[in-house]
Every structure is written in structure tokens, then in C-alpha cells.
Amino acid sequence: MGQLRDQMVMEMQLRNYSKKTIEDYTRHIVWYTKYFGCSPAELGEAEIKQYLHHLLVEREVSWSYVNVAYSALQFLYEKTLKRSWNVEKIPRPKTGVKLPEILSEKELLRLFEATNNFKHRMLLMTTYSAGLRVSEVANLKLSHIDSDRLQIRVEQSKGRKDRYTLLSAPLLPELRRYYRQYRPLTYLFEGRKPGVPLSTETIQKVFKGAKESAGITKKATVHTLRHCFATHLMENGVDLLTIKKLMGHRSIQTTLRYVHVRHEHVRAVVSPLDKLLVK
DSSP: OHHHHHHHHHHHHHTTOOHHHHHHHHHHHHHHHHHHTSOGGGOOHHHHHHHHHIIIIISOOOHHHHHHHHHHHHHIIIIISOOOOOTTTSOOOOOOOOOOOOOOHHHHHHHHHTOOSHHHHHHHHHHHHHTOOHHHHHTOBGGGEETTTTEEEEOSOTTSOOEEEEOOTTHHHHHHHHHHHHOOSSBSSBOSSTTOBOOHHHHHHHHHHHHHHTTOOSOOOHHHHHHHHHHHHHHTTOOHHHHHHHHTOSSHHHHHGGGTTOHHHHHTSOOHHHHHHHO
């Protein structure tokens, strides 16, 4: 597998795949190889379908997990082994419609207020105010903060794309106070070692601790702050195309899902039970 893995990594690097994608694809191919105990070059359509079925039915992993495994296998066989990939014979598993969990504005305030560590509070508030992914806030550099234009530059994020998003005006003086107190060298939020960013695992732990302290029982992660950013913008009347641009979505379809979780248009609808009870 070593030589084949190196060849696959080279093919992905030539196509400018992100470091995370390369790591994810490689990891899935290693697990696929271990499952059958032989080189993927010796396997084919039947084994691919068997493995995907194993993930879905026996391991009962999430659709997103299976989707990455599918993409990794497709890349391996099409680009590295130069074999044909028949989507009719090896269909991509369909996903169910799952709406993101959204925290209310009151819950967000509780979350921030429950974060006693000033650095951690700035971390969570920045993530929400700009709609950042956890990897984006981890890699946010001091040079990415444009205080004059009230913008944050997000470099080489998902899909190897740069974009600009919002820098909250009320947050800016707090970030300046944070800078004077912590004096980060390169990254806005650095760990114990100067010049090294906080890990995404640490950021997830920070959010989990704040969520528990705030008494929030909803199923939420750091990524929920990004969902809240888009949903609250939509509820405040910001148009879809602007939200798409701020979020860095490739397709407008991805942005459209926030229409389904918007609170205002649902609250305006009267339940049929209301008429029965007021008679």
C-alpha cells in the first residue's frame, strides 16, 4: 500500500487538494485496505460496494463519513489506478435532510457570558460574528484582521478559496484589548507555544465547556456558531447571495438550507389548534 498511497498523495497534491482532504482520503483508503487485507489494486467493484455497505449498515456511520469514503475510493480508482468508475453500478449513498441546530440570541449571550476566560470568550465571539469554520478560526492570523474596512480575510479555506467576511465593530475594541493582554505573535488565537495556533480539538473543548457552563442542552458544536451566523443574518433581512459570499459556499443550494431553519417566517404562521382553542 505504501507506494500506491504515495502515488495517490502526489495525484492529490498536483490537483492542489487541501492538506485536510489529503489526510481524510488517505485515512479512508488505509481502512479500506485493512478491511480486505490486500492492496486496493487487487480489488474492484464488488469489494467497493461491500465496503460501503459495511460502513452504512454494519457500522452505521454518518452519511458525511460514507460520502468522504466514497470520494476517496473514487479518486483512488479513477485518478491513481486509472480505472473507470461507473456511478450506476456504484451509486453514491443518498443523504437525508438534516437541519442544523440553531442557538437563539439569548442562548448565545449566555454562552459568551459563561466563558470566564477572556481569550476563550474572544475566540467564540469571533467565530460567531464572522461565521467561521473551526479550522478557519484556528488559522486566523493577525494580518487577516482589516480593522479599517471591518473585514476578516479567510485564506485558503475549504475548496482552496479565499474570502472576506465580517468583522464586528463592537468586537473590535475587545479584540484590541485581547491583543494587548496576550500579545500573540502570528495567529490571533495561539496556544501555549508562541507562534503556534490553538488546535481545533482545543477549540472544540472550549466550546463544550462554555456550553455546559451556560446550561445549554441543545446538540451543538463550534460549527453551530457558523450555522447561527447565517441563520441570524437571514432573519435580519440579509439576502441569500450576500450570505453565500460571506459563508464561502460553492453552491447557493447549501445556503438555501438556512431558509428552513429561519425562525421569523415560522413564528408568523398560526397553528390550526389556535382557532379551536379560542372558540
